[in-house]
Amino acid sequence: MLVHIENLVKRYGDLLALDHLSLDIEEGEIFGLLGPNGSGKTTAINCLLALLKYDKGTITIFGKDMKPDSYDIKQDIGVVMQNVAVFEQMSVYENIDYFCGLYVRDKQKRRELVEEAIAFTGLSDFRKMRPKKLSGGLLRRLNIACGIVHKPRLIIMDEPTVAVDPQSRNKILEGILELNRQGSTIIYTSHYMEEVEQICTRIAIIDHGRVLASGTTEELKKMIKTGETITIEAVALTKNNLADIRSLSHVFDLSYQDQTMILRCSGAKHNLIRVLNYLQEQDIPFGRVFSELPTLNDVFLEITGKELRD
Ligand SMILES: Nc1ncnc2c1ncn2[C@@H]1O[C@H](COP(=O)(O)OP(=O)(O)OP(=O)(O)O)[C@@H](O)[C@H]1O
Numbered sequence: 001m002l003v004h005i006e007n008l009v010k011r012y013g014d015l016l017a018l019d020h021l022s023l024d025i026e027e028g029e030i031f032g033l034l035g036p037n038g039s040g041k042t043t044a045i046n047c048l049l050a051l052l053k054y055d056k057g058t059i060t061i062f063g064k065d066m067k068p069d070s071y072d073i074k075q076d077i078g079v080v081m082q083n084v085a086v087f088e089q090m091s092v093y094e095n096i097d098y099f100c101g102l103y104v105r106d107k108q109k110r111r112e113l114v115e116e117a118i119a120f121t122g123l124s125d126f127r128k129m130r131p132k133k134l135s136g137g138l139l140r141r142l143n144i145a146c147g148i149v150h151k152p153r154l155i156i157m158d159e160p161t162v163a164v165d166p167q168s169r170n171k172i173l174e175g176i177l178e179l180n181r182q183g184s185t186i187i188y189t190s191h192y193m194e195e196v197e198q199i200c201t202r203i204a205i206i207d208h209g210r211v212l213a214s215g216t217t218e219e220l221k222k223m224i225k226t227g228e229t230i231t232i233e234a235v236a237l238t239k240n241n242l243a244d245i246r247s248l249s250h251v252f253d254l255s256y257q258d259q260t261m262i263l264r265c266s267g268a269k270h271n272l273i274r275v276l277n278y279l280q281e282q283d284i285p286f287g288r289v290f291s292e293l294p295t296l297n298d299v300f301l302e303i304t305g306k307e308l309r310d
Contacts (some may be wrong), residue, residue: 001063002027002154003048008057010043010209016052017043019209025187025202027153031182032200033189036306040209041189042082045158048187049079061154063104074105078184080151082159084143086131093118096145103150117149122171138167144172148179155179156187161195162295173199190251193296203296207304221294224302225252225268229294231274233260234265234287241282248274 003025010018013232017040025031033041046052048229050068059066061073067263086095092282096114104110118124121141128143131139140160146154157176161169167202180186196203198215205215213223227250236259245263246254250271253264272291300306 001025002061003187004034004058004060005044005048006058008044008047008054008059009052010047010225011056014086018047018057019238020224021206021209021211022215025185027185028180028183029201030176030186030188032203033187033206034196034203034300035189035206036191036304039207041206042158043209044206045081045156045187045189049074049077049156055210055223065146076153078148078150078262079154080144080147080164081153084131084139084302084308085303086142086146088131090288091128091130092123092134092145095131095142099146100149104278109197113149113151114307117145120175121145135165135168135232136163140164141171144175144286148184151179151182152184154187158189159191160188161190161192169195172180190192193300197296205303212303220296220299222267222295224299225266226264226294226298226302228265228271229292229298230263230265230272230289231246231260232263232275232279232286234260234288235261235279237261237282237284242283245275245278248278260309261262261283 005021006025008018008021021040021044033044035041039237043052049052050066050070050204062076064073066073087098090098093114096117097110100110101111103205104113118127122142123138123141126134126138131142134142144160161172164172173195176186178190188200202214202216203220205212213220218299237256242254242256245251250265250268251263252266255262
């Protein structure tokens with residue numbers, strides 16, 4: 001196990017920010033920590049990095065206990081925090097080179113690493129610029145380049161795409177996948193479900209400082225009741241029709257508004273066919289029909305009872 005967190009408890013005064021949080025992360029994973037604002041993601045990361053004292057629990061990284069003076073472990077960790085932390089008086093290149101220099105002495109090796117970091121964060125055209133001249137998205141990319149330039153074994157990214165334009169966001173996500181392909185294990189916190197679904201190999205859903213569920217996207221989707229959501233537009237239905245449809249097997253939720261019916265069904269093969277057969281038997285015309293498999297959003301909604309972006 002690359003990272004092992006067991007029963008972590010962290011209080012800020014009366015507030016229980018981490019409530020016996022446990023996580024295991026294996027080498028090679030892109031592990032997503034998904035939770036709403038205030039759920040404890042940043043606190044967990046800060047404890048993991050031994051930047052924050054915690055009340056109870058165990059943390060091991062690379063098989064060793066993580067302590068504030070575990071410099072051998074820290075050497076092999078790259079951190080990209082929410083707040084951009086770069087030097088205003090240095091150019092893009094100089095900033096990345098400075099951070100690389102904290103880990104790598106050899107000049108030639110450093111040059112290669114800096115060039116690689118510049119290339120894969122797409123900062124080539126901006127290498128001579130000072131941070132002040134960069135857009136928000138480019139600044140974030142610089143922050144990432146500084147955090148990962150030494151190609152650490154473990155990379156921790158805390159919401160690296162918050163308030164970033166789509167082009168930079170895609171660059172960042174591609175970059176994360178590339179770093180992973182090159183051998184880094186990644187812990188990625190976010191409250192953007194699509195991103196987590198797109199890049200993470202495993203996900204833990206956290207809220208109120210606890211892990212509510214964890215697994216691959218597929219495993220998480222199997223944990224919930226919703227197997228399929230069927231939408232049928234432009235369909236005129238009577239109360240009796242709605243009652244009939246509600247009683248079809250596997251249907252557990254039906255909403256009907258503005259001639260659009262949305263059915264939530266548990267996982268079964270013939271949900272759509274059953275509904276369409278009913279409409280045909282009753283000679284009821286209908287417009288567009290679509291069926292969707294559950295998304296992480298459905299998982300989150302069912303597990304926590306709230307939307308992630310509340
Ligand atoms: N230094 C602090 N002092 C007191 N309370 C804090 C402190 N830092 C965080 N908290 C509280 O602890 C809880 C967890 O916060 P944390 O920042 O870890 O959540 P998060 O999931 O990272 O949220 P966000 O997505 O907003 O960064 C929140 O209720 C927050 O208000």
